[in-house]
Amino acid sequence: MQPITDIKQLFRHQRQVRAFANRPVDDATLNEVLEAAIHGPSASNAQPWRFIVVRDPEVKAQLDTLYEAAFAEQYGGTPPPRGQDRQPLSEVPILIVACVRVRGRANIATGASVYPSVQNLMLAARAMGLASGITTLHRLKLAEVHEVLGIPEGWDTAAIVLLGWPDRRYGPNRRPPLETFIAHDRWTDPPPRA
Ligand SMILES: Cc1cc2nc3c(=O)[nH]c(=O)nc-3n(C[C@H](O)[C@H](O)[C@H](O)COP(=O)(O)O)c2cc1C
Numbered sequence: 001m002q003p004i005t006d007i008k009q010l011f012r013h014q015r016q017v018r019a020f021a022n023r024p025v026d027d028a029t030l031n032e033v034l035e036a037a038i039h040g041p042s043a044s045n046a047q048p049w050r051f052i053v054v055r056d057p058e059v060k061a062q063l064d065t066l067y068e069a070a071f072a073e074q075y076g077g078t079p080p081p082r083g084q085d086r087q088p089l090s091e092v093p094i095l096i097v098a099c100v101r102v103r104g105r106a107n108i109a110t111g112a113s114v115y116p117s118v119q120n121l122m123l124a125a126r127a128m129g130l131a132s133g134i135t136t137l138h139r140l141k142l143a144e145v146h147e148v149l150g151i152p153e154g155w156d157t158a159a160i161v162l163l164g165w166p167d168r169r170y171g172p173n174r175r176p177p178l179e180t181f182i183a184h185d186r187w188t189d190p191p192p193r194a
Contacts, residue, residue: 001166003129010127012172017131018086020164025093029128033163036124040117043109048101049117052149055094062148063160064089070140093164096121097149102156114158121161131166134159
């Protein structure tokens with residue numbers, strides 16, 4: 001996929017990618033993407049995040065096993081097959097685990113203080129011609145994931161981001177027209193979807 005500098009095109013071409021080329025991502029490129037993440041907003045500007053960059057095949061394999069178990073649980077034992085379109089996590093070049101500090105009880109601001117950074121990261125990646133995917137399914141196996149990664153008390157894992165060079169060209173994402181989602185001044189119900 002080509003890099004994108006036109007911001008309007010960028011939003012339209014941000015896609016969930018589940019299969020990647022067998023091509024490493026160099027540190028400078030990775031750091032640019034991570035730099036975008038740490039410029040995200042957070043409640044009280046607390047920046048309560050930590051991003052674990054997972055490249056170790058053994059750690060990726062363990063996360064893969066847990067992810068597949070979560071997937072099977074979610075899909076009642078018949079998860080979408082792995083294959084050309086859905087690579088095992090163990091084969092994804094880089095997994096980035098977005099962690100967020102939780103003080104007391106997690107609330108909506110907890111996630112809201114890390115997901116914008118995750119979106120920054122994914123948009124920056126796409127701008128550079130990289131591809132990414134996101135999952136929160138690992139949360140079905142949270143204790144095991146935290147054990148594998150050695151995540152301390154007081155921290156939660158908000159998402160796992162898949163990152164690498166795409167295995168093919170991906171077209172733009174498709175969304176219903178704007179009026180489907182927008183109300184003006186007061187709540188109005190959306191028109192029925194076509
Ligand atoms: C919170 C969240 C969790 C997601 N979890 C998964 C997941 O576990 N597996 C997966 O393949 N995609 C996952 N996705 C990706 C969505 O399926 C994807 O964003 C949606 O299908 C739109 O894809 P598109 O932007 O390529 O059109 C997740 C997305 C979000 C925002």
